[in-house]
Amino acid sequence: MSKKDVPPQPDSLATPESTQGLLRELVAHLRQNRTQLREEWARRITRAQLLTAMTEEEIFAEATSVYDNYVEALETGTFEALQAYARNLSERIIPRGVETHEVVGIVLLLRDVLARSLFAKYHEDFTKLNRILDAYEPAANRIANTVAVGFVQERERIIRQQQEAIRELSTPVLQVRERLLILPIIGVIDPQRNRQLTEQLLRAIRTNRAKVVVIDITGVAAMDSNVANQLVQTVEASRLLGATVIVTGLSPEIAQTLVTIGVDLSEMATVGDLQGGIEEAERLLGYKVVPYAEAAQQA
C-alpha cells in the first residue's frame, strides 16, 4: 500500500517551493528526534576522539547549540545567525587548543548522523529519499562550509592580532640619557615593520625631545637594497625633526652586501658597535663620562 497509493504529490515538481517543502519536512523530523540524534552525535564525537580538550558535558552542551543552530539554518535558509554562532564558538574554543580538523570533523559527523537518520526514515520510499537528500545536501554542505570558514577566519584574526602585538613589542625606543634614544632592531625588517618602527621613533623623538638616536642593527641578520633604503628614509625623517641618527652594529656580511650591491649610505653616520655609538652620541651631546676616582682626582 505504498507507492501506488501515495503517488508523488504536489511536491513532485522540482521547483524551489518543493525544495522548501521538503526542507520543512526534514526540519520537523530533526526537531522530533532532537534528543536521540544529538546523543548519537555526541557519542560519535567522543568515539572519533575529537574535541579532546573539552569535557563530555561541554561537548554535549556545545553539540546541543550547534544542533539547534544547524536545524535553524536548514529551516530559514539564512546563514547569518549560524555565522555569528560559529565565530562566537571559535572565540571560545580556539584558546583551548581546538584544531581546524576537529571543528570540520564534528560538523561533518553531524551531517552524516542526520543523513543516516534520513536513510532510516525514508528507506522504503527511494524516490522520496533521493529528493529529500537533494534538498538536504546543498544546505548541509553550505553549513559545513560556513562553520569551517568562520573558524579559520577567527583564527586568522587572532594570528593577525598577535602579529601586531609582537611587532609593537619588538621595537622598543629607549631613552638612555637626557635627549639620547636607542632603538635596537632585532629580526627581519619588512616595509610594514619599517613603517611602524619609523612612526614610533619619530613620535619618541618628539615626546623625549631627543637630539641623538642610536639605531642598533646587530640583531638584523640580512639586508637588501630595499631594507637599506628604508633605513636611510628613517634616518632622513629623524633629521627633519632635528635629531641626528647613528647606526651601529652592521655585521661584516651586511657591510659586504651593501657595498657589493652599491647602496649609497654616505648620508648615514655609522659606528662599529652599540658602545661606540653611545660614546659618539654622548660626544655630540657634550657629555664626558669619566671614572669616579679620576674625576675626584681632577677636582
Added chain:
Amino acid sequence: MEVPILKQGHYLIASIQSALSDADLSQLREALIARVGKFRARGVIVDVTALDVMDSFAVRTLRDIAHMARLRGAETVIVGIQPEVAFAMVQLGLTLKGVATALDLEEGLLFLDREGHGRIDRG
C-alpha cells in the same frame, strides 16, 4: 595669507600659522630674503609646526629660502616638522638636503646661537 616675520635679536622668525598657497610661499620667500639684508640678520627660523601637509613646492621653497639666505649671510633652520609630515616627506623623496632642521623654536634658537658663536670665534 601673509606670514608674520618677527625680529628677535639677530634672528628673523617666520611662524607659518595655516596652510599656504604657492603664491603665499613665494611671497614669504621674497619678504624673508629682503629682510635678511635690511635687519642684517644672522639667522632665519621658519616654524612649520602648524602644517600637517607639505607638498613638493613648499619643500622646494623652504630649501630655496635656506640657500638664498646663506648667500646673504644668514643661516636658516626649519623647525617643528611633524612626525607624520617627516615620514610622508621622505617617502616622497623630499628630504631638505643641506638645510638645518630642529625640533622646535627653542632648539632652533639654540642651534643658531651655537653656530653664531662659532662664527664670531673664527672671525
